[in-house]
Amino acid sequence: MGSACSGELNDSNQELLAVDKAEAVQPHLKGTAVSTNTLCEVFRQCDANNDNFVTRIELIKACKSHPEIAQMLGIPENLRDSARAQFEQVYQALDADSDRKVSLDELRAYFVRAGFQVTDD
Ligand SMILES: [Ca+2]
Ligand SMILES: [Ca+2]
Numbered sequence: 001m002g003s004a005c006s007g008e009l010n011d012s013n014q015e016l017l018a019v020d021k022a023e024a025v026q027p028h029l030k031g032t033a034v035s036t037n038t039l040c041e042v043f044r045q046c047d048a049n050n051d052n053f054v055t056r057i058e059l060i061k062a063c064k065s066h067p068e069i070a071q072m073l074g075i076p077e078n079l080r081d082s083a084r085a086q087f088e089q090v091y092q093a094l095d096a097d098s099d100r101k102v103s104l105d106e107l108r109a110y111f112v113r114a115g116f117q118v119t120d121d
Contacts, residue, residue: 002071031115032117033119034117035119039111046069046107059094060079064079073110
Protein backbone atom coordinates (compact mmCIF):
# COMPACT_ATOMS: atom_id res chain seq x y z
CA MET A 1 0.00 0.00 0.00
CA GLY A 2 1.76 3.21 0.80
CA SER A 3 2.03 6.93 0.94
CA ALA A 4 -1.27 8.11 -0.42
CA CYS A 5 -0.95 11.36 1.48
CA SER A 6 1.45 13.04 -0.91
CA GLY A 7 -1.23 13.81 -3.50
CA GLU A 8 -2.85 17.17 -3.83
CA LEU A 9 -6.57 17.64 -3.38
CA ASN A 10 -7.15 20.60 -5.59
CA ASP A 11 -9.86 19.40 -7.92
CA SER A 12 -11.78 22.49 -8.84
CA ASN A 13 -14.77 20.42 -9.78
CA GLN A 14 -16.18 19.02 -6.59
CA GLU A 15 -19.88 18.67 -7.19
CA LEU A 16 -21.12 15.24 -6.35
CA LEU A 17 -24.01 13.80 -8.22
CA ALA A 18 -26.03 11.08 -6.63
CA VAL A 19 -25.53 8.14 -8.90
CA ASP A 20 -25.76 4.43 -8.60
CA LYS A 21 -22.22 3.15 -9.05
CA ALA A 22 -23.44 -0.12 -10.45
CA GLU A 23 -25.13 1.61 -13.35
CA ALA A 24 -21.94 2.67 -15.03
CA VAL A 25 -20.76 -0.67 -16.35
CA GLN A 26 -20.69 -1.13 -20.09
CA PRO A 27 -22.66 -4.24 -21.07
CA HIS A 28 -21.46 -4.21 -24.68
CA LEU A 29 -17.88 -4.68 -23.50
CA LYS A 30 -18.60 -7.63 -21.24
CA GLY A 31 -16.22 -10.50 -21.73
CA THR A 32 -13.56 -8.42 -23.45
CA ALA A 33 -10.15 -9.67 -22.39
CA VAL A 34 -7.76 -7.08 -21.07
CA SER A 35 -4.39 -7.68 -19.48
CA THR A 36 -3.13 -6.05 -16.32
CA ASN A 37 -0.31 -4.65 -18.44
CA THR A 38 -2.80 -2.91 -20.69
CA LEU A 39 -4.55 -1.46 -17.67
CA CYS A 40 -1.23 -0.20 -16.34
CA GLU A 41 -0.56 1.45 -19.67
CA VAL A 42 -3.99 3.05 -19.74
CA PHE A 43 -3.47 4.21 -16.18
CA ARG A 44 -0.11 5.76 -16.99
CA GLN A 45 -1.56 7.56 -19.99
CA CYS A 46 -4.26 9.03 -17.76
CA ASP A 47 -1.96 9.90 -14.86
CA ALA A 48 -0.39 12.97 -16.43
CA ASN A 49 1.62 14.06 -13.37
CA ASN A 50 2.69 10.54 -12.37
CA ASP A 51 1.45 10.72 -8.80
CA ASN A 52 -0.21 7.29 -9.14
CA PHE A 53 -3.70 8.74 -9.00
CA VAL A 54 -5.98 9.86 -11.79
CA THR A 55 -8.06 12.92 -11.07
CA ARG A 56 -11.18 14.05 -12.93
CA ILE A 57 -9.19 16.61 -14.86
CA GLU A 58 -6.60 14.05 -15.87
CA LEU A 59 -9.24 11.59 -16.97
CA ILE A 60 -11.08 14.22 -18.99
CA LYS A 61 -7.86 15.17 -20.76
CA ALA A 62 -6.93 11.53 -21.34
CA CYS A 63 -10.32 10.81 -22.88
CA LYS A 64 -9.94 13.75 -25.24
CA SER A 65 -6.51 12.75 -26.46
CA HIS A 66 -7.07 8.98 -26.34
CA PRO A 67 -10.53 8.10 -27.69
CA GLU A 68 -9.78 4.41 -27.19
CA ILE A 69 -9.48 5.00 -23.45
CA ALA A 70 -12.79 6.83 -23.40
CA GLN A 71 -14.33 3.93 -25.24
CA MET A 72 -12.93 1.30 -22.86
CA LEU A 73 -14.23 3.20 -19.87
CA GLY A 74 -17.60 3.93 -21.40
CA ILE A 75 -17.04 7.68 -21.35
CA PRO A 76 -18.38 9.86 -24.16
CA GLU A 77 -15.49 11.25 -26.21
CA ASN A 78 -17.19 14.57 -26.56
CA LEU A 79 -17.72 15.78 -23.02
CA ARG A 80 -20.37 18.41 -23.49
CA ASP A 81 -23.14 19.17 -21.03
CA SER A 82 -25.23 16.02 -21.25
CA ALA A 83 -22.15 13.84 -21.47
CA ARG A 84 -20.79 15.33 -18.28
CA ALA A 85 -23.36 13.45 -16.22
CA GLN A 86 -22.29 10.23 -17.87
CA PHE A 87 -18.67 11.04 -17.19
CA GLU A 88 -19.48 11.70 -13.53
CA GLN A 89 -21.22 8.36 -13.31
CA VAL A 90 -18.21 6.52 -14.68
CA TYR A 91 -15.75 8.52 -12.60
CA GLN A 92 -17.64 7.79 -9.40
CA ALA A 93 -17.82 4.13 -10.33
CA LEU A 94 -14.05 4.17 -10.84
CA ASP A 95 -13.46 6.02 -7.59
CA ALA A 96 -14.77 3.27 -5.37
CA ASP A 97 -13.66 4.87 -2.09
CA SER A 98 -14.80 8.36 -3.15
CA ASP A 99 -11.56 10.15 -2.33
CA ARG A 100 -11.78 11.98 -5.68
CA LYS A 101 -8.86 10.19 -7.24
CA VAL A 102 -8.58 6.86 -8.94
CA SER A 103 -5.81 4.41 -8.13
CA LEU A 104 -4.61 1.60 -10.37
CA ASP A 105 -6.36 -0.88 -8.07
CA GLU A 106 -9.61 1.00 -8.49
CA LEU A 107 -9.20 1.06 -12.25
CA ARG A 108 -8.60 -2.67 -12.28
CA ALA A 109 -11.57 -3.33 -9.98
CA TYR A 110 -13.77 -1.23 -12.26
CA PHE A 111 -12.88 -3.39 -15.26
CA VAL A 112 -13.53 -6.55 -13.27
CA ARG A 113 -16.94 -5.23 -12.17
CA ALA A 114 -17.70 -4.18 -15.72
CA GLY A 115 -17.33 -7.78 -16.84
CA PHE A 116 -13.94 -7.61 -18.53
CA GLN A 117 -11.73 -10.65 -18.30
CA VAL A 118 -8.72 -9.15 -16.61
CA THR A 119 -5.70 -11.38 -17.11
CA ASP A 120 -2.44 -11.23 -15.21
CA ASP A 121 0.01 -11.81 -18.03
CA1 LIG B 1 -2.21 12.15 -11.38
CA1 LIG C 1 -10.27 6.51 -4.98
